[in-house]
Amino acid sequence: MEVAVRGLRAADARFDVVLTSLPVRARQTARIVLAALRPRPPLRALRPLSPGGGAGGVFAALASLPADASILLVGHEPDLSRLAGAMILDPRADLPLDFKKGGLCRIDFEGVARPGLGRLVFHLTPKILRRLAGRA
Secondary structure, three states, X not given: OXXXXXXXXXXXXXXXXXXXXXXXXXXXXXXXXXXXXXXXXXXXXXXXXXXXXXXXXXXXXXXXXXXXXXXXXXXXXXXXXXXXXXXXXOOOOOOOOOOOOOOEEEEEOOOOOOOOOOEEEEEEOHXXXXXXXXXX
């Protein structure tokens, strides 16, 4: 994860806030990411990102943040794939977008995040992030 985070830095990734699932491993991952980011964004625990939490609670939390905020979500599979699918497609659709441990995707919204209105900008595997780190 620490090497993948160097890839984030090489890509000049910046976040206004990091929202993490409650289980210890997700919080540890979020802290690894935070340690590498400058400026360091605040970290907040978000119960709906925990396994089985559901997209509705995540969308409600996102709606409480500024619409132009850059937010990093740290969670678990298969929930993150389902959440990405709900962001990009109809919430009932199944998007075959698998996240490996340490993977990252960017989904943009115009205004408030709403189901099905997101635009997938990129999906980076840990291998791609490690390659970016090697070029930094």
